[in-house]
Amino acid sequence: xxxxxxxxxxxxxxxxxxxxxxxxxxxxxxxxxxxxxxxxxxxxxxxxxxxxxxxxxxxxxxxxxxxxxxxxxxxxxxxxxxxxxxxxxxxxxxxxxxxxxxxxxxxxxxxxxxxxxxxxxxxxxxxxxxxxxxxxxxxxxxxxxxxxxxxxxxxxxxxxxxxxxxxxxxxxxxxxxxxxxxxxxxxxxxxxxxxxxxxxxxxxxxxxxxxxxxxxxxxxxxxxxxxxxxxxxxxxxxxxxxxxxxxxxxxxxxxxxxxxxxxxxxxxxxxxxxxxxxxxxxxxxxxxxxx
Numbered sequence: 001x002x003x004x005x006x007x008x009x010x011x012x013x014x015x016x017x018x019x020x021x022x023x024x025x026x027x028x029x030x031x032x033x034x035x036x037x038x039x040x041x042x043x044x045x046x047x048x049x050x051x052x053x054x055x056x057x058x059x060x061x062x063x064x065x066x067x068x069x070x071x072x073x074x075x076x077x078x079x080x081x082x083x084x085x086x087x088x089x090x091x092x093x094x095x096x097x098x099x100x101x102x103x104x105x106x107x108x109x110x111x112x113x114x115x116x117x118x119x120x121x122x123x124x125x126x127x128x129x130x131x132x133x134x135x136x137x138x139x140x141x142x143x144x145x146x147x148x149x150x151x152x153x154x155x156x157x158x159x160x161x162x163x164x165x166x167x168x169x170x171x172x173x174x175x176x177x178x179x180x181x182x183x184x185x186x187x188x189x190x191x192x193x194x195x196x197x198x199x200x201x202x203x204x205x206x207x208x209x210x211x212x213x214x215x216x217x218x219x220x221x222x223x224x225x226x227x228x229x230x231x232x233x234x235x236x237x238x239x240x241x242x243x244x245x246x247x248x249x250x251x252x253x254x255x256x257x258x259x260x261x262x263x264x265x266x267x268x269x270x271x272x273x274x275x276x277x278x279x280x281x282x283x284x285x286x287x288x289x290x291x
Contacts, residue, residue, distance in 0.1 A: 008024070008026060008028070008112055008113060008114040009023075009112075009113045009114075010024055010026060010028070010060055010062070010110060010111070010112055010113075011110070011111040011113075012071060012072075012075070012108060012109075012110060013108065013109035013110065013111055013120075014071075014106075014108050014109075017071075018111070019067075019068060019071055021060075021062045021068050021072070022062055022063050022065055022068065022169065022171070023062070023063075024060050024061055024062035025061045026058065026059060026060040026061060026062075027058040027059055028056065028057075028058040028059070028060060028110065028112055028121065028145060029056070029057060029058050030055075030056065030057075030150070030151055055146070055147045055148040055149055055150065056110075056121045056124060056145060056146065056147035056148075056149070056151060057145065057146060058145055059142055059143060059144050059145060060110075060142070060143045060145060061140055061141070061142045061143075062140065062141060062143075063138040063139065063140050063141075063171045063172070064138075064139045064140070064141055064171065064172045064229075064244075065168055065169050065170055065171050065172070066168035066169075066170045066172075066231055066242050067168025067169065067170075068168070069172065069244050069282055070244075070282045072141050072143070073141070073244065073280055073282060075106075075108060075126055075143065076126055076129040076131075076141060076143055076196075077129070077196070077278070077280065078106070078126075106125075107123045107124065107125060108124055108125075109121060109122050109123070109124065110124055110145070111154055112151075118153070118154040118155075119151045119152065119153060119154055120151065120152045120153070120154040121145075121147055121149070121151050122147070122149045122151075122152070123147050123148065123149050124145050124146070124147040125145070125146055125147065126143050126144060126145065126146075126198070127144050127145075127146045127197075127198045127199055128144035128195075128196060128197045128198055128199070129141060129142060129143050129144060129195075129196050130142040130193055130194065130195050130196075131192075131193070131194040131246075132191075132193050133174045133177055133191050133192050133193070133227070133229070134174045134190070134191035134209075135174045135175055135190055135191060136173075136174065136175060137173070137174050138171045138172065138173055138174070139171070139172040139173065139174060139177070139229060170231055170242070172229045172230075172231065172244075174191055176229060176230050176231065177227060177228065177229045177230075178227075178228045178230075179192075179225070179226070179227055179228075180225070180226040180228075181218065181219070181222055181224070181225050182219065182222060182223055182224055182225075183224070186210070186218070188210045188211045188212075188213060189208060189209070189210045190209045190210060190211055190267050191209045192206060192207060192208050192209065192227065193206070193207040194206050194227075194246070194248075194278075195207070196278075204273075204274040204278060205254070205271060205272060205273050205274060206225075206248065206251060206271075206272045206274060207269050207270070207271055207272075208269065208270045208272065209267050209268070209269045209270075210267070210268060210270065211267055212258060212267075212268045218253075218270060219253075220252070220253040221250075221251070221252055221253065222248075222250070222251035222272065223249070223250060224247070224248075224249055225247070225248045225251060226245060226246070226247050226248075227245065227246045227247075227248075228243065228244075228245045229243065229244050229245075230242060230243050231243070242283070243281075243282075243283045244280065244281065244282040244283070245280065245281045245282075246278065246279070246280050247278070247279045247280070248274055248276075248277075248278050249274075249275075249276035249277045249278075250274070250275040250276035251272040251273070251274055251275070252272060252273045252275050253270060253271070253272055254271050254272065254273050255270075255271045256268070256270055256271075257269045257270070257271060258270075
């Protein structure tokens with residue numbers, strides 16, 4: 001089966017907009033299966049296989065930017081509230097994304113351009129995602145894509161023309177992320193991976209990579225954890241525009257994967273199950289509609 005790799009460009013198409021997302025690694029492709037006809041026991045019968053088209057499968061991995069974070073987090077997690085005006089910030093608005101990540105997310109389309117061949121994947125959904133945050137690296141979001149429709153050829157109006165609108169390209173980075181656990185700031189956290197799987201019910205877990213030092217470690221049960229990512233630029237008034245914040249409730253430690261057989265500082269991962277809610281605030285400018 002051919003795999004479409006990182007030489008593709010991807011456009012997200014909703015009812016309100018088409019958005020060209022940043023450079024992405026992806027394996028978005030047609031989902032197929034084989035209907036097999038086995039030979040009969042008697043005689044020299046033949047084996048046959050018929051291709052059956054099962055829609056779309058694969059994933060998209062893309063960095064979060066100031067322009068795409070509201071849309072991509074909305075697609076990943078499934079529900080968005082109306083923009084709420086934030087006082088004393090002029091035209092800045094806050095999107096409250098109410099995210100228990102939902103299994104039945106809204107439909108959207110994807111336009112894939114690979115070597116001048118443009119295809120439209122209609123009525124896609126997200127059936128799982130990973131948010132990856134690490135120091136010294138851009139924050140990336142992986143969307144697991146599924147859909148039941150066969151991809152169609154998308155009209156190619158011009159070889160240099162982009163299908164979507166290019167918006168804010170400043171990327172969120174793991175160096176500008178802060179972590180607060182049960183009201184206390186933690187400086188030893190090196191990165192996190194938030195994973196949500198939505199098939200057969202939504203299951204969410206959090207991997208925390210922290211520098212292992214002497215003294216108290218992270219608690220086995222976390223009542224409240226807040227992850228705040230910022231673009232630290234003076235032009236963003238009151239530090240709102242250029243921020244997203246994820247709050248997780250009731251995390252229960254399920255395993256400690258730390259390997260302490262090292263003479264250097266140990267970066268050990270802890271695996272938590274998210275037993276309660278996940279909620280997100282994303283700040284953006286104006287009244288831009290994301291859904």
